[in-house]
Amino acid sequence: MSLKGFQFSAVEAAIKKPGRLDLALIFSQDPAQVAAVFTTNKVQAAPVVISRQRAANGSARALIVNSGNANACTGEQGMTDALECGRRVSELLGLPDDELLIASTGVIGQALPMDRFRKAIQPLVDGVAVGTLEDVADAIMTTDTFPKLERRRGEAGGVGYAIEGVAKGAGMIQPNMATMLSFLVTDAAVDPDFLKSAFTEAVDGSFNAITVDGDTSTNDTALIMANGAAGNPVIKAGTPEGASFLALLHDVLLSLAKQIVKDGEGATKFVEIRVKGAESHADAKKAALSVANSLLVKTAFFGQDANWGRIIAAVGYAGIPMDPDRVEIRFDDVVMARHGIFAGGDAETAGTEVLKQKEFTVTIDLHIGAGEAAVYTSDLSYDYVRINADYRT
CATH class of the missing domain: 3.10.20.340 (ArgJ beta chain, C-terminal domain)
Structure with a gap:
């Protein structure tokens, strides 16, 4: 059983240096519920500020994420640049701006190289039908030594569904949510309130239970999009299906969290x-x-x-x-x-x-x-x- 209703893309934009994927897109073909947690650091990158506001609406269709530049501590220009990146992708996908989330990771205090972004956005959107979640995992790495990805399969009302996710992080790790990013997608139909409570609970036992160096980043973001494309009965709190969904969600997040620790910068244990x-x-x-x-x-x-x-x-x-x-x-x-x-x-x-x-x-x-x-x-x-x-x- 494969994940339904999501498409992925990743390209090389040479944001920090050439020779690697560094700009990625996750797109839901159907409207999706969203739940998210963000850094508690009072210094927050422009994409965190934007995505926090948009995720509060409870729905999203797409996410654009870059590595190599955090777009943090970049003032009004950083906010303008992040909004422009999002707007260009939204226009090409035919979405309202507020249905697209934005994330960045990399060096703090440097302006985005917008000329490189502008050249890369069309190829990024054009490639959305052929890319994979593995491509996204590759594109979000910074000092990571390996891509981090996990998948689980579940069933609700006799209908199968998938939960899949990626993460990046090796240093500057003590998320406290919530440099760490994690993006999950599921084609399960999930009650919006339950999705938020389940995600928060699962994050507390996973990403909020790891530390590499005690540093909380300016860009920490973890989110899940649920588009219901599997066609299952809506999963709700207080049901066996809800308990199973929470357990699978926790498994995915804990696996990703442990992968981050195992990839801790210079770690041998x-x-x-x-x-x-x-x-x-x-x-x-x-x-x-x-x-x-x-x-x-x-x-x-x-x-x-x-x-x-x-x-x-x-x-x-x-x-x-x-x-x-x-x-x-x-x-x-x-x-x-x-x-x-x-x-x-x-x-x-x-x-x-x-x-x-x-x-x-x-x-x-x-x-x-x-x-x-x-x-x-x-x-x-x-x-x-x-x-x-x-x-x-």
């Missing part, structure tokens, strides 16, 4: 930080993020140093209720500390072996409540510094 036994879910997540963002913890992961003391310290300054004498810390199944006390030399040896793996889980049990949360992060390597020191060159 993928680490799940799981906090249990907190007073609330919010406290558990706050503690997990505190550990995941600690530079001392992340460098210890890179160095394969089983330094559990840095972890308990990061929990201690997270600003949540805790009793150090109750804390237990495990690396996978290896108990490193119990009742806040080191488990001994054998634990150090076994814990070091765990940290030699490319993927592992750190579990912190506070033993004071039922709150639990997971956050996904990477280590911090020499290459992270090199990549970001050279980013603009």
Whole structure:
């Protein structure tokens, strides 16, 4: 079963440099419901400002996105340029301007090279019947080392539907929505209110549960378009079909989120930080993020140093209720500390072996409540510094 009613295109506009796809289009042949979340950074790129306003209407037919230039901190000219790009695409597609969303990613503080955009827009629209979602995934990459794409299939009322999505991101990652972008499309018919609530819930457990370097971008955008082309009965909240749709949506988003962490700039480790036994879910997540963002913890992961003391310290300054004498810390199944006390030399040896793996889980049990949360992060390597020191060159 293939996705129905969506078309894709991507072209090379040489926005930052030639030799790669960097301008993409997603187009729904039918009217589509839309739900979106955006960066909470007070410094917001022109496309974020525009798309936030348009997505509030609850419907959209198309999205244009470029990489290589964030169009952030570019003043009134940046807003004018973004609107012109959108208007030219809308005219060629025969759409009202407010049915087209805009996204950008790349270098902050540089004006869009509008002459290149103008030349590329006609080929972009002309190619919409032959492009693929894979092309879009390629076109939105910046420092990413691989394209990020995920697909799931579901059924409602005996009718099959698809949920497909792409994402980009490797550095400047702590979305807090919501440099990270993610675009999902589904041909399922979904109640608009349920679509918004389901997307927000799924984002909270995926994109809002990852961190590479603790930075929240000026351009973070995640959205979903649902056009109903599959012809299924409308999926609503509080139904088995709604629960299934939410589960599939969460699967797609969590897979994309994990791909972003695994592609973290210079990353050599993928680490799940799981906090249990907190007073609330919010406290558990706050503690997990505190550990995941600690530079001392992340460098210890890179160095394969089983330094559990840095972890308990990061929990201690997270600003949540805790009793150090109750804390237990495990690396996978290896108990490193119990009742806040080191488990001994054998634990150090076994814990070091765990940290030699490319993927592992750190579990912190506070033993004071039922709150639990997971956050996904990477280590911090020499290459992270090199990549970001050279980013603009």
